[in-house]
Amino acid sequence: MKKTILLLLILLPFYLTIAQTIKGTVVNDIEKPISNVNVYLDGTKTGTVSGADGSFTLNLPSANNNSLVFQKDDYETFTISVSEVLNKKLKVVLIKAKEIEEVRIIPYTEAAYKNHIYFFLDSFIGNDKENVRIKNQRSLKFSFDKENKILKVKAPQTLIIENKNLGYTIDYNLVEFVADLENNTTRFMGTSFFKETKSTNKVKLNRMNAYDGSQVHFFRSVYENKVASEGFI
Template sequence: MRYIVLFLHLILFSIGNAQQLAGHVYDKNTQKPIEGANVYLDGTTLGTMTNKDGYFAITAKNKMPNALVFSFIGYETITVEDPFSYDKNFKVLMKEDLIGLEEVVIGSPLFSRKKMLAAFKGQFLGTSKSASSCKILNENDIVLHYDPDNHVLSASAENPLRIVNNYLDYDIIFDLSDFGVKYNFNTLEPL
């Protein structure tokens, strides 16, 4: 019986020392809750995601010196040093992260988009019978650039490419992050 009382005392003591960090995360401009934002104590495995109301709660066994981090895609990350010294009901306003624009080149390009796209498809998909049956459904998502100083055709896409091949009967999604073909001189003719 003495052990049961001691065990209950330890449980109540440990619950009494537990520290909770809770609050809401909102978009700074719209004041609307952000659902799915990551909230975690840096350097630990303690973390959670906000619910549809932007609410989060993290319970730690005791006060920790770790920073509380708020992150969400498209927003600037917020770090709160020594979060246990603040009011436990946080109201966090996340600011949208300004995404940089692609480089803009003024002047006439050496090759038209149509020619660069044809060269890209020839190098990327190939020229066989099955390759000629391929169709990239979202060609407009491909960003093409030809560097005349280095003779390099490069391609990238923010969205994954959706490629359909009726000859081989497949439909795939491909993440095109970095593609380049180096030519010996300013041309798009096959190597």
């Protein structure tokens, strides 16, 4: 089965009175409000949920150019740069996914799940499985092309990832996961929303250690022209 989803974003001219605030509504194709749509800045803790009338207001922490994400299970995740929607009122029209029949050459099977779940976990969350786990990993679907040795994984539901060391629960929307086992390459992409679960001194120290020397640390040092002083060269 394949879900075909159409998402239409309509930008209506509207100048907000408060800087760095994004407002709008989420409706379906017959203008009925859609509630409980997750609206968040990708890779951050900044987010909100659309109300019963489909409306949302998202206050941004500062000037940024993150991706704004609209996500709800059974709809295709939509992202757009914050810079494109500031000072505009958004009307996001989501059309419910419709399942259509499709002949799959390489089906998603339970056998593929059992054979490759540990490879996926190693590639996706690493080796620290005592402190990092996907709480709903059984929702994952696996397809393995034996001839070409290509593994594909999809997540019909938002993945709930618990990281005990860093004190976060992460809502992760997996857009794509493809592993070429013949050439030993793996790629995956998605969007993430962080929810803080605890903030003890030990957790804060763990976060600092995880940040130090990371890719985020490097790019921030480049942006701030501190590559040398931050120890990268």
